[in-house]
Amino acid sequence: MYTTKPPKENVVRIIQQEHTNLTAVIHSMQQFVRTLGQGNAPSDLKMMRAMLLYVIDYPERVHHPKEEEHLFARLRQRTHDVDSTLDELSRQHVRGTTLTRELEHALARYEFQGAPALPALRLLVEEYGKFFFEHMRLEEDVVLPAALHHLTEADWIVIDLAFSANGDPLTGAPIQNNFARLYQLIVNAQPGQG
Numbered sequence: 137m138y139t140t141k142p143p144k145e146n147v148v149r150i151i152q153q154e155h156t157n158l159t160a161v162i163h164s165m166q167q168f169v170r171t172l173g174q175g176n177a178p179s180d181l182k183m184m185r186a187m188l189l190y191v192i193d194y195p196e197r198v199h200h201p202k203e204e205e206h207l208f209a210r211l212r213q214r215t216h217d218v219d220s221t222l223d224e225l226s227r228q229h230v231r232g233t234t235l236t237r238e239l240e241h242a243l244a245r246y247e248f249q250g251a252p253a254l255p256a257l258r259l260l261v262e263e264y265g266k267f268f269f270e271h272m273r274l275e276e277d278v279v280l281p282a283a284l285h286h287l288t289e290a291d292w293i294v295i296d297l298a299f300s301a302n303g304d305p306l307t308g309a310p311i312q313n314n315f316a317r318l319y320q321l322i323v324n325a326q327p328g329q330g
Contacts, residue, residue, distance in 0.1 A: 143296035144287070147207070148280060150299045154199050155272045161190050162265045169261045172246075173254050181247060188243060191264075192236045200229045203275070206298040207283060214286040221278045228271045235264050 141149065165187045208222050242260045245253040287295070 143289070143292035144284065146296050147292060147299050148284070151203075151207075151275070151280065154194075155276065158191065158194065158199070158268065159272070161187050162268055165191070165261050166265050169254075169258045172257075173251060181243065184243060188236070188239055191268075192240070195229075195232060200232075202299050204229065206295045207279070210287055210291045210295060211279065211283050214288070214291070215282065217286075218278060218282045221274060221282075225271065225274060225279070228267070228274075232268065232271065235260075235267060239264060 165184065168184050168187065204226065208225070211218065212222060239257075239260055242253070242257040246257045
């Protein structure tokens with residue numbers, strides 16, 4: 137993707153946009169499970185599955201690998217000021233994967249058991265939201281300011297190329313459009329959207 141923005145501005149914009157999209161999907165998940173079991177609740181869980189697919193695949197296949205391999209790695213080369221935060225974020229990337237698996241299982245339990253499994257699903261979605269919002273806050277409030285302070289223009293050029301590519305890490309094929317379509321489907325399905 138070609139951009140006229142300087143590399144560091146483009147990287148920050150991409151990270152913030154990815155965080156904004158993830159936040160919107162997580163809020164949609166929270167709203168969705170809050171309405172389950174009510175008279176006007178959606179009976180089709182396909183939308184919840186789409187939201188879950190987005191929060192599983194996008195961070196694991198696009199967002200976190202770019203952070204770990206490019207932004208975090210370059211920042212570790214330039215300073216040790218934020219090593220403990222980067223270590224914590226890396227642990228949180230692993231924890232996020234575990235939490236999304238737990239979300240998948242909680243949704244499956246709800247699909248098979250119905251109302252008795254709903255409180256656990258709701259609680260897990262809320263916990264996941266709190267976890268991920270804190271994770272994004274650490275990245276935006278600690279890591280990005282440190283990167284803006286310590287990284288060189290050459291670092292930003294390399295990071296920008298990686299962040300702008302958004303290819304499938306396994307095949308190299310462009311996947312951004314698939315996630316954009318999935319995101320649009322989720323957002324458009326929310327009340328008052330479309």
